[in-house]
Amino acid sequence: MIKQSASTDTDLALLAKALGHPARVRIIRHLAGRKSCMCGDIVRELPLAQSTVSQHLKVLKNAGIIQGTIAGPRVCYCLDPAVLARLKTQIATL
Amino acid sequence: MIKQSASTDTDLALLAKALGHPARVRIIRHLAGRKSCMCGDIVRELPLAQSTVSQHLKVLKNAGIIQGTIAGPRVCYCLDPAVLARLKTQIATL
């Protein structure tokens, strides 16, 4: 019997919430294909304003699912494999 | 190469959104343990008003994750294994 604490529920809920928008799912799928990706590529990929995409990226970053590192004038986004793995594990144990 | 359509993104986003609240995660975990569960048990399990729990159950039901069948004066809730499996599969392919 595996103990499930309330904090685990909250953690899973936060991660799931971050995934709870089609645009963010699409961003994650896009990043999953490549090692990393410039922010501009993501903006071009989605039918949304640049500011809206930036907002979605912020949600994913706050959830810890993605990381952004500055690369010259641009920002290079990539998935955090550990957090993604945590999400997968928690979902799998449902 | 597996094709990922926009509808798949939306589907995953809808399921993830339904999971995006601690109370709903807890409901799902509670239901996962047993074959089914009376609504009242869930209400007792959570520190929320009955109407609020009913609202959360509705969200999960709309997402297709749980089903509710009337059992006399009560309602018996259970997980939909197929939908839960679909969620797990889609998360796993991220």
Add this chain to the structure above:
DNA sequence: GACATCTATCGTAATATTACGATAAGATGC
């Protein structure tokens, strides 16, 4: 039928989310 029990829905208030354009902040190139 009257009554209690269980659940859903209504009404409502507070807060969060989503989207956009405009603008600011940071880096590069001339």
Add this chain to the structure above:
DNA sequence: GCATCTTATCGTAATATTACGATAGATGTC
């Protein structure tokens, strides 16, 4: 320095979410 490019943030409006108490509806019991 100045213009340009890229991204984040601000301001804002529309909508959605979350929570509660109150109430309605359905069912079983007496």
